[in-house]
Amino acid sequence: MILNLKEFDSFPARKVLRGDQKDLDLEFDSIRSLNRIEFSLEIQKSGEEYFCQGEARASVQMTCARCLGEFDQDLVNSTDFIVCTREQALANRDVVDNEDYAYFQGQDLQADVSHIVRQTLITAVSMKPLCSEDCRGLCPQCGTNLNENSCKCRKTNIDQRWEGLKKLSG
Ligand SMILES: [Zn+2]
Ligand SMILES: [Zn+2]
The missing domain is CATH 1.20.5 (Single alpha-helices involved in coiled-coils or other helix-helix interfaces)
Structure with a gap:
């Protein structure tokens, strides 16, 4: 899922990215399939860095940890991250955690945010998903x-x- 910052004339800006399972390359034991992935972004610009607040949503087909039955669930989770060049990130900080960054090269202003969406959704998955509380x-x-x-x-x-x-x- 690519965020193209050239689309925006001014900041703050809003954007909703859409994707599907193959964009995320997400593998997780209890997830059978992942559909209707949306990433809603609010983007602020500060110097050469773009500060993003994102909300990831997806409809997932899960496997119940108790009965192994399939059930559908909506995942929603929020995240904050920064979009910039790798050089810029390193110039401003001693330590850079790649989970908090999406990078573009030079002036192309196009950053792949798939790993951010993947991490945000995985964090929302219960370790022991149940089809119902009283399964x-x-x-x-x-x-x-x-x-x-x-x-x-x-x-x-x-x-x-x-x-x-x-x-x-x-
Ligand atoms: Zn029995
Ligand atoms: Zn169950």
């Missing part, structure tokens, strides 16, 4: 999806525990 998951013994069906495994376990207690008390 009942899969039975660890027979693999039945307990949201859709019940199975006899849990009951058998409880019965065995009672048997054990009976033996102890007997």
Whole structure:
């Protein structure tokens, strides 16, 4: 996803970039697909640097960590970053964290911001995504999806525990 700063006559400026999954090259275990990616930007210019506030949005198809079912979720997350040349970034600071920068070369004023969008969206993904808060998951013994069906495994376990207690008390 390319931000072309030549598009703007004056600053602050606003822009919405759109992209799709292949622009981001995003791989994440729980993400099956990523759609309708939008990156809304507010851009300020200061000297030769462009300070951007961005809000990334995407509709994602996720895999539930408990039942392995697919579900759709909207991701939204905000970020701040600076667009400039690499030389400029290094000239102004002792330490440059590339996650906070998108670079253009010389006077071309076109910066690839895909890595910023990718990082912003990944940060919004839960480590343990669930199709619903009360997802009942899969039975660890027979693999039945307990949201859709019940199975006899849990009951058998409880019965065995009672048997054990009976033996102890007997
Ligand atoms: Zn689930
Ligand atoms: Zn079971």
